[in-house]
Amino acid sequence: MEIRRDKYINDLKIRMNNGAIKVITGIRRVGKSYILFRLFYKYLIELGTPEDRIIRIALDDDQNEELRDAEALSKYIRSLVKDKTKEYYIFLDEIQLAITEEELKNENSYIKVFSVLNGLLHLENIDIYVTGSNSKFLSSDILTEFRGRGDEIHVLPLTFAEFMQTYNGDVYHGWAEYITYGGLPFTLTMQTDEQKEKYLQNLFNETYVKDILSRNRITKSQELDSLIDILASSIGSLTNPNKLENKFKSVIGSSISANTIVKYISILQDSFIVSEVSRYDIKGKKHIGAIKKYYFEDVGLRNARLNFRQIEESHIMENVIYNELRYRGYNVDVGVVERREPTDSAKRVYYEVDFVANKGSRRYYIQSALSIPDIEKEKQESNSLNCINDSFGKLIVVKDVVKPHMNDKGILTVGLFDFLLNKEILQF
Secondary structure, three states, X not given: OOOOOHHHHHHHHOOOXXXXXXXXXXOOOOOHHHHHHHHXXXXXXXXXXXXXXXXXXEOOOHHHHHHHXXXXXXXXXHHHOOOOOOOEEEEEEOHHHHXXXXXXOOOOOOXXXXXXXXXXXXXXOEEEEEEOXXXXXXXXXXXXXXXXXXXXXXXXXXXXXXXXXXXXXXXXXXXXXXXXXXXXXXXXXXXXXXXXXXXXXXXXXXHHHHHHHHHHOOOOHHHHHHHHHHHHHOOOOOEOHXXXXXXXXXXXXXXXXXXXXXXXXXXXXXXXXXXXEEEEEOOOOEEEEEEEEEEEOOHHHHHHHOOOOOOOHHHHHHHHHHHHHHHOOOEEEEEEEEEEEXXXXXXXXXEEEEEEEEEOOEEEEEEEEOOXXXXXXXXXXXXXXXXXXXXXXXXXXXXXXXXXXXXXOOEEEEEHHHHHHOOOOOOO
């Protein structure tokens, strides 16, 4: 089974020989090694690159155990770069294994291996690509360790379109599977629901959480667990640290502070478990307040965290649309738009726009709706978009099967599957 992940191969193509270390980040089991060692390797071979000029080192292979010393790794790579007139491609998988136990004990544990990688950049005929799967290499602050010499390619779980490449069924059954078990590629190889559920639950609890606790030296693991559960139970809901603090006090009797909650959420973001989305005042053209929304990198992991008990399609659909926008390269906010009541100009009503998606000079305002069964519901979903006076695209994505159509106010309504499977849908 081969899943095409063309976006990431294209991301790597346009970064070839740019003088930076290409750092492939993402949660565990998202397919980083597969993209680099299989798909991108295949591309280089098809270009005519000789195999001996693609140096692939998987540090989790016990045959490469001696290369887990950073200096030995550097020496070995340099020994293979024999022709200074030819371009060499260096693939390093699980690079964090080139760090000793002693180095892990101090705050500067990663400086040595990063120094080695930066040193290799002085060889003008090599192009370096690395992946890693511990919490440091899942962390969004990794590029600072390369002192401006790193170029990140962040890998998301499979989109619905990628998922459907190998799913043996129609889009409706595929959607039901996808919103339950998410887009981690390995789940597609499993035959039973029990296998998938156990895999995702173990991955979240035994790998992600333990890794976060270890890296960040968190002693109050119960409070972190509770925070994850709260965020998982309320995807797409507006909240803030003070509100969460009050919930901790009233529900579980915890005295955790709002500052600690902010710290824990930051850790979850840095580990790519959740994404934080800010509110944006559309008319005022500014971000507002501390109220945020949180979405999960993978909806299957979110469901696993809740033991598959809260699979609310409307909220998960919103999460999927958010991830799809990120995959397509958009920066995403939650929109807020103000309207004065016609009968009372002093009275202000605030409407929420699910997503404000920006990429370069392009912007789209997007509403997610599970169903629009009647005129009243259509009016409700359109209210916020009708309050926006600029000329950017306005879109309602609905789970119902509908033919794409635009009303007289310029609002395009499209079906969910058209949105997820047609990359050109945002071209109006």
